[in-house]
Amino acid sequence: MDGARNPSDRSDARLEAQFAFLNEADRLKSVLRATTLVDGSRVENSGEHSWHLALYALVLADQAAPGVNINRVIRMLLIHDLVEIDVGDVPIHAANGLAHGSAETIAAEQRAADRIFELLPSDLRDELRALWEEFEAAQTPDAVFAKSLDRVQPVMANLMSGGGTWTTYNVTAEQLEHRVGVKIARGAPALWDWVKARAATFFP
Amino acid sequence: MDGARNPSDRSDARLEAQFAFLNEADRLKSVLRATTLVDGSRVENSGEHSWHLALYALVLADQAAPGVNINRVIRMLLIHDLVEIDVGDVPIHAANGLAHGSAETIAAEQRAADRIFELLPSDLRDELRALWEEFEAAQTPDAVFAKSLDRVQPVMANLMSGGGTWTTYNVTAEQLEHRVGVKIARGAPALWDWVKARAATFFP
Numbered sequence: 001m002d003g004a005r006n007p008s009d010r011s012d013a014r015l016e017a018q019f020a021f022l023n024e025a026d027r028l029k030s031v032l033r034a035t036t037l038v039d040g041s042r043v044e045n046s047g048e049h050s051w052h053l054a055l056y057a058l059v060l061a062d063q064a065a066p067g068v069n070i071n072r073v074i075r076m077l078l079i080h081d082l083v084e085i086d087v088g089d090v091p092i093h094a095a096n097g098l099a100h101g102s103a104e105t106i107a108a109e110q111r112a113a114d115r116i117f118e119l120l121p122s123d124l125r126d127e128l129r130a131l132w133e134e135f136e137a138a139q140t141p142d143a144v145f146a147k148s149l150d151r152v153q154p155v156m157a158n159l160m161s162g163g164g165t166w167t168t169y170n171v172t173a174e175q176l177e178h179r180v181g182v183k184i185a186r187g188a189p190a191l192w193d194w195v196k197a198r199a200a201t202f203f204p
Numbered sequence: 205m206d207g208a209r210n211p212s213d214r215s216d217a218r219l220e221a222q223f224a225f226l227n228e229a230d231r232l233k234s235v236l237r238a239t240t241l242v243d244g245s246r247v248e249n250s251g252e253h254s255w256h257l258a259l260y261a262l263v264l265a266d267q268a269a270p271g272v273n274i275n276r277v278i279r280m281l282l283i284h285d286l287v288e289i290d291v292g293d294v295p296i297h298a299a300n301g302l303a304h305g306s307a308e309t310i311a312a313e314q315r316a317a318d319r320i321f322e323l324l325p326s327d328l329r330d331e332l333r334a335l336w337e338e339f340e341a342a343q344t345p346d347a348v349f350a351k352s353l354d355r356v357q358p359v360m361a362n363l364m365s366g367g368g369t370w371t372t373y374n375v376t377a378e379q380l381e382h383r384v385g386v387k388i389a390r391g392a393p394a395l396w397d398w399v400k401a402r403a404a405t406f407f408p
Contacts, residue, residue: 015398018263023364025259026242029252038230048233051255055229055282059222059328071275074282078258124263160227194219 034091086112148187238295290316352391
């Protein structure tokens with residue numbers, strides 16, 4: 001995907017489609033999450049969250065398993081939440097942990113992916129849709145590491161802001177382990193050990 | 205930078221430094237820009253702007269010159285505005301176009317880079333600082349393309365939101381060409397032709 005294509009592909013129709021997608025993506029900046037900024041001043045939106053996660057991948061690359069391709073992880077994280085433009089963010093600890101990953105949510109996210117990626121020229125549509133499906137399936141090493149980062153960033157925000165969504169949703173140590181810890185540990189075991197030790201003070 | 209390092213490097217001290225940087229970076233979400241969201245509802249912050257630009261690089265990769273490494277461009281764009289945590293965003297059209305790139309601004313940004321990248325372990329500090337300096341110097345093909353995207357995204361926001369900062373700062377067609385167009389055209393000539401045609405209606 002690097003470098004130039006055939007200049008004839010730089011058509012007006014192609015650019016129209018590329019910008020239709022980029023302008024639609026702008027709406028992710030208006031999707032609000034449950035997690036706050038590190039300073040607790042307001043809740044985070046899914047656009048800035050996606051940036052922060054890509055930076056996590058860049059800075060914590062040494063926590064990935066051998067063979068993980070950090071450039072692919074970064075690309076995955078840049079697009080992983082776009083479906084929230086239609087579906088909204090479903091907090092991991094909301095509805096006693098049952099809303100996130102429900103059949104209804106998954107079906108709605110598939111419809112959102114159909115609509116949003118369809119805005120792109122077909123080659124980019126297929127490429128980014130496949131990358132998003134890979135993230136969702138969480139089976140490849142790249143996706144497993146990306147998922148770990150997606151889980152650890154809100155933990156860090158909660159640690160920094162004095163409890164955050166753990167307080168909002170009355171989360172127990174067991175729920176944190178089950179909903180969050182298992183997925184962080186799957187892709188970045190040392191990272192979970194490290195943040196778990198620091199989270200312990202919030203779960204006496 | 206992909207894959208695992210020597211496990212002995214996954215020390216507590218290293219992770220402390222990595223998270224000190226990632227937590228400090230969170231403050232970029234509170235730096236406000238002059239440009240609004242595409243829907244005009246509020247001004248954009250530099251964190252979500254950085255995400256949007258990385259997505260621009262992913263989607264508009266075919267506009268880059270041959271040999272441009274899009275993965276490096278994305279990494280550059282993820283970190284390009286971190287110095288604004290200390291310096292703030294300096295709008296391109298503010299102070300009659302004289303504030304952006306002034307000697308004072310450049311010196312302040314160097315001091316900010318010293319402070320912020322120094323939070324990282326030394327290998328990452330050197331790597332990301334060099335990448336930021338490359339972006340600022342705007343000489344390599346990767347940096348030239350990254351700069352083009354950084355200029356074209358606010359143009360698109362202004363187009364979509366009915367004039368935006370062009371109205372705020374009474375920008376003329378000549379000023380747009382000089383402050384913005386030249387830099388977009390340098391890294392992505394077809395892109396400037398395309399947006400310039402669409403901007404014409406705002407500069408009768």
